[in-house]
Amino acid sequence: MLAKPILLIGAGALGSAMLKGMRAAGHIAPSDLIILDLNPGEEAHAYAGLGARLNPSPEVWRDAFTVIIAVKPQSWRGAAQILDGNLNPNATLISVMAGVRTEDLSSVFAPLKVARVMPTTGVATGKGVASLYASEGVALQAASDLFSPMAATVVLDNEDLIDAATAVSGSGPAYVYAFVAALEQAALETGLTAADAKTLARATLISAANLLDQTGEDPEDLIRKVASPGGTTEAALKVLRREGQGLTELVTAAVMAAQKRSKELG
Numbered sequence: 572m573l574a575k576p577i578l579l580i581g582a583g584a585l586g587s588a589m590l591k592g593m594r595a596a597g598h599i600a601p602s603d604l605i606i607l608d609l610n611p612g613e614e615a616h617a618y619a620g621l622g623a624r625l626n627p628s629p630e631v632w633r634d635a636f637t638v639i640i641a642v643k644p645q646s647w648r649g650a651a652q653i654l655d656g657n658l659n660p661n662a663t664l665i666s667v668m669a670g671v672r673t674e675d676l677s678s679v680f681a682p683l684k685v686a687r688v689m690p691t692t693g694v695a696t697g698k699g700v701a702s703l704y705a706s707e708g709v710a711l712q713a714a715s716d717l718f719s720p721m722a723a724t725v726v727l728d729n730e731d732l733i734d735a736a737t738a739v740s741g742s743g744p745a746y747v748y749a750f751v752a753a754l755e756q757a758a759l760e761t762g763l764t765a766a767d768a769k770t771l772a773r774a775t776l777i778s779a780a781n782l783l784d785q786t787g788e789d790p791e792d793l794i795r796k797v798a799s800p801g802g803t804t805e806a807a808l809k810v811l812r813r814e815g816q817g818l819t820e821l822v823t824a825a826v827m828a829a830q831k832r833s834k835e836l837g
């Protein structure tokens with residue numbers, strides 16, 4: 572069960588996406604939310620406008636039974652110093668930070684129980700992805716209760732796999748956006764206007780994602796339905812899937828680089 576109130580530390584890119592998703596899903600009432608951020612943005616102010624407590628004094632932080640830490644991996648030890656002595660010892664800590672391991676979080680935040688989650692910014696629209704890991708059932712349940720209303724969740728049974736999930740899905744939306752940007756750029760090369768190139772690249776991604784979602788079919792089956800034998804798609808796929816130097820090799824190298832970096836961030 573998700574014990575409330577909730578304290579969110581860091582309302583930047585991901586923290587704001589979570590705030591937006593939580594507000595839309597309605598599972599965290601504004602009165603159950605305390606937000607700390609050095610420069611609160613639009614989403615933090617929107618929740619505060621509904622009654623969430625924004626940057627209250629340290630004695631209020633102790634009210635929270637669930638603490639979410641969403642600062643950069645490079646900033647968490649500094650944040651922990653500020654929080655020191657001001658957190659409820661019975662609270663559960665949910666870290667969404669890449670790389671930072673449970674062992675290190677536990678050594679600094681003891682006796683709080685710890686869960687790690689690797690979400691995507693898609694939580695903002697209630698359609699995120701979140702990989703969860705915790706060694707204790709109570710902490711895993713808290714993470715699940717927090718993210719399930721706004722993300723498809725995957726439970727990992729080995730903490731090392733959080734680095735893999737970070738590389739595949741945490742960073743993954745950026746890979747997809749990079750593909751859309753590349754398709755838009757290529758569309759310009761074909762002679763389409765800038766406006767049409769933008770529309771076609773975006774709409775193609777969205778319509779393909781909808782089919783993937785609604786049919787549940789395998790990508791290879793969906794490809795077969797697009798690629799007529801001897802047709803245009805086949806000509807393009809010969810380039811994209813060039814032996815040894817195609818998209819699969821490129822994406823695999825990108826994911827490996829992200830996984831390596833995730834381990835270094837710890």
Ligand SMILES: NC(=O)C1=CN([C@@H]2O[C@H](COP(=O)(O)OP(=O)(O)OC[C@H]3O[C@@H](n4cnc5c(N)ncnc54)[C@H](OP(=O)(O)O)[C@@H]3O)[C@@H](O)[C@H]2O)C=CC1
Nearest residue numbers: 581582583584585607608609641642643644650667668669
């Ligand atoms: N962005 C993403 O798609 C994803 C991010 N993550 C993880 O989420 C975490 C946050 O990433 P992201 O949102 O992109 O980073 P941001 O820098 O956008 O957000 C971090 C926020 O925390 C604030 N902050 C820093 N120190 C403190 C403090 N002591 N007290 C309160 N607020 C503080 C920052 O303020 P200021 O900017 O003024 O320093 C900033 O607003 C990272 O650990 C990252 O690994 C995980 C999955 C996806």
Ligand SMILES: O=C(O)[C@@H]1CCC=N1
Nearest residue numbers: 669737740741742743
């Ligand atoms: O780029 C990063 O380090 C973070 C973690 C996953 C997505 N953004």
